[in-house]
Amino acid sequence: MLSFEDVLKEFEVFLQTASYLEVLPCRWGYVRLFNEGDPINFYAVLCRTPQELYDTLENDLAIEKELQNPQRD
16 A cells, blocks of 8 residues: 555656646645646645545656657547
């Protein structure tokens, strides 16, 4: 079973390089903040379990990779 610390370690490099993401502890678990642009406009996701945080960050990373390497039809 993963802990929040395990999840943060797994995505450490991604979180350090993605300047538009922030993951912060809160009383209910962790919150993932996504800055949608200028002016600062955040979209927040509450992750109450390590699995929820893992799934959220995994999805963010997949989108990041897709944007960096778009598939051509």
